Amino acid sequence: MTQGPRLTPLADRLPASVPFVGPEAQERARGRPFTARLGANESVFGPSPRAIAAMERAARETWMYADPESHDLRAALAAHHGIGPEHIMIGEGIDGLLGYLVRLTVGPGDTVVTSAGAYPTFNYHVAGYGGTLVTVPYAGDHEDPEALIAKAAEVGAKLVYLANPDNPMGTWHEAGKVAAMIAAVPDGTLLVLDEAYIEFAPAGTAPPLAPEDPRVIRMRTFSKAYGMAGARVGYAIGAAPMIEAFNKVRNHFGMARISQAGALAALADQDYLDEVRAKVSVARGRIVDIAAANGLSALPSAANFVAVDCGADGAFARRVLTELAARDIFVRMPFVAPQDRAIRISAGTPTDLDRLKRALPEALAAARAFPG
Amino acid sequence: MTQGPRLTPLADRLPASVPFVGPEAQERARGRPFTARLGANESVFGPSPRAIAAMERAARETWMYADPESHDLRAALAAHHGIGPEHIMIGEGIDGLLGYLVRLTVGPGDTVVTSAGAYPTFNYHVAGYGGTLVTVPYAGDHEDPEALIAKAAEVGAKLVYLANPDNPMGTWHEAGKVAAMIAAVPDGTLLVLDEAYIEFAPAGTAPPLAPEDPRVIRMRTFSKAYGMAGARVGYAIGAAPMIEAFNKVRNHFGMARISQAGALAALADQDYLDEVRAKVSVARGRIVDIAAANGLSALPSAANFVAVDCGADGAFARRVLTELAARDIFVRMPFVAPQDRAIRISAGTPTDLDRLKRALPEALAAARAFPG
Known part of the structure; x- marks a missing residue:
């Protein structure tokens, strides 16, 4: 043998x-x-009772592959957010999207900045593609935007990660502070703004969407407020060239059909x-x-x-x-x-x-x- | 900007x-x-009516992440096949598993052998991780095991791919021929035996499972005979060290909970x-x-x-x-x-x-x- x-x-x-x-x-x-x-x-x-009903209905359609473009869900999200669908990529949860994003941007020798103690699955992807992770400490149980940006500039980071609201501490920054962070993103760095929990945050926590801005990609999910963690539906909002780049590497037929149906119904039930x-x-x-x-x-x-x-x-x-x-x-x-x-x-x-x-x-x- | x-x-x-x-x-x-x-x-x-019912029941549980180990499904598959669960990895369809496998084994400068015209999603993953694809032609509308092995030996391939039955032609080889191919796999090469359609094939098409054999990894799915393409449930059968290696890179929380429940019920309805x-x-x-x-x-x-x-x-x-x-x-x-x-x-x-x-x-x- x-x-x-x-x-x-x-x-x-x-x-x-x-x-x-x-x-x-x-x-x-x-x-x-x-x-x-x-x-x-x-x-x-x-999840919404309407989402449950939609998933129950979709169960018998599961013999069909899901639409690999997630067209209907993408269109609904675009309408919901008032942006073009070319700024939205649907994926297998934020975890899946983070994996694709790291794969697209990080290789051996590349550096990524995050907070010590922030989301470990992001770190897992960075290590998995051979990147070097550099951390800055929390400041008063908050992630520290200024320190993150300063470190990103110092090390020439490909990615810098901020969750707002933060996980695991639950703390948050106001939109103005995040907008200032976006404005300070160094050339060649991309801010990964993980907004998995944004629907729970006070008004004024999320900066307005400016999806043409190439300095930031924002991650949203149906796993938290929409109650569908087991469905694996996340989405990224970003500049069209960045969004299009996901098509180079993603598992095109990776979405579950029932999950697409559930997310569409959940979104409609605000x-x-x-x-x-x-x-x-x-x-x-x-x-x-x-x-x-x-x-x-x-x-x-x-x-x-x-x-x-x-x-x-x-x-x-x-x-x-x-x-x-x-x-x-x-x-x-x-x-x-x-x-x-x-x-x-x-x-x-x-x-x-x-x-x-x-x-x-x-x-x-x-x-x-x-x-x- | x-x-x-x-x-x-x-x-x-x-x-x-x-x-x-x-x-x-x-x-x-x-x-x-x-x-x-x-x-x-x-x-x-x-899918089986029992699988549909199981998915309907699971819809209201979709607020929970799926078990990242897919323990119950893996145990059921192990019992079904009469092998140990350490030889089975559940993933987001064969497409997802092929992506992980290529990522684990293929980088720039590595060579992979397949048939010209065989499954393009496998080729997509090879290109996506920087591998070089080398093809051999079909022989009489069949994939050609001898030519695949000879080419793999010639180029020092990391992976060699065979689908049995073949897609897109539907042709197949008898178990003895596939077993001979496995026996001839060159040192350092892994045979990827894609058996997505095996449940439709005549008895005597699949070689007996010998899951400790490190020369081959076999891919099975709930997408075809089990009628659950939209659920994204595939599995790999292979040597325990190879199966364990998937844990280095996979999206641990990537499975949809409803899909796990459906696959478990589908398997039980032979x-x-x-x-x-x-x-x-x-x-x-x-x-x-x-x-x-x-x-x-x-x-x-x-x-x-x-x-x-x-x-x-x-x-x-x-x-x-x-x-x-x-x-x-x-x-x-x-x-x-x-x-x-x-x-x-x-x-x-x-x-x-x-x-x-x-x-x-x-x-x-x-x-x-x-x-x-």
Whole structure:
């Protein structure tokens, strides 16, 4: 028997890493399910009933490949945003689009700038294409636009990444600050503005769309406010030449047909989106209250989750997270100090948050009793 | 305003090519729908009713990300095939898996061998990662295993591709011939054995699974016999180290949750698969009869489509295809001579084939009347 395939030198040295372990894997390891799924910033309120109905109808059409141009969804998004469809690329979630974008722009020897502790799947793609990641720290639990731009200029970055609102902290910058960042993007650098959570943010958080601007590409998704994480529908808004470049590398027939149908119906139901926003706002307030009742402070959030400062270091926050998991509550936490003093709790249903309210005092007590 | 992003040198020189134009794009250009969708080798008979029901049920769960390990589906496939789950990787269709595989193994300067006129999406990925494609011709409308292996050895290929049954011709090799090909794979080369259509082939077409063999990776899909092209569920069977390597680069959260649920239910309904096989067999026979009634010969097929030899050159076959489209029949054709003397017609419903039967004589007459 022969030796089998030779991986490329780059692939050979990549770890078989996983940006996130899914809750299902944890449930299999635990031998029992979580009773509150508050770790992945999914929308527990689900998709619009109209989207569910559209997906149910589309189930029997799944023998057909999806339209590789996602024409109808792209047209609807263009109308929704008041821009031309040539500025929109639909893809398999923001994760998929980030992968294509990094592939198009980053190779060995290229540098990319992000915040230490920002979205790890972006970092995974950068490493996966051989890029060098350079980080700047958060400033007061906010990503730091000036520092990001300064570092991008210093290292000649191909990409610089900002999430607004930020994940995992939930903090945000006002539109004017982001617009100033866009204006300062160095020549040859592209700002990746990840707006996965933008629908939850206060008015005035997103700068106006200027899709012809080649300095920025903006990422949006149906995974969060639209409640369709499992459908894998994201979209990029950018200058037409950048958008067109995705056609060089993307998996043209990569979209699920049911997902396209669901996203189209979800977009058309903005009233439902408003309901979700209201429910998320209530849930955020309850998480703040639950934290306060336990002597913890919650960070202000413009997303569908709240980072709760556990009041000590990362090791302590990890114990709290572990103790919550032992009580069947799934949450996640930031990876990098000092942000890792917090745990990140997704906006849950009232029942989910009742469970959190019961479990948190016990989890904190158990974490504090841990032999230091 | 600055210049915007700099693409990598490789991305910069890639064309914004599309392996296939979708029928929806053609319908938009025509201004009316096709009445028989027989061009993409989809299964017009649809998925199992149990799969449809499972997808309908899963629609309201689409707020959750799918299990990134596709644990349940992988376990079910492992049991179905009598192999360990460590030999199976689930991905976003064979197209997605081919992309990951090429990324793992092929970079600039690497060579890949395939047949001239074989699956273009594989070639798209090879070009997309900077590989050099070397082709050998078909032999009597069959892919030529000996020539593929000889060329792979000659050029030191990283990958050599064979589809069995073949697409676009529908021809196939018996298991013994494929096993001999596997045994002859040169050291350092990996055979990509694309078995997308294997469920339609006669017993004795697929060599026994020997998943520990590092010389071959086999690609299977729910897009064809299982009738779920729009769901994007494929899987690779291979040696555990090769399968594990996908975790270095894949989009871990890339699967749609509804699609996983549908595939799991489809796999469990093997009786329905038998029904589909029987219907496809009948449809193939009818396509042969319709061809014969028009004085054309059909190639023997072990897939869910039939290549019909239009009896002249590629230009003539293309005119037939165009004339069929003018009569609302969507079909495709091979890209490379002399295989491009044929058009490729997917197994249709009785109604679809009634329409083909009416349209084909007119289309042939119109094509023959074309001013040469």
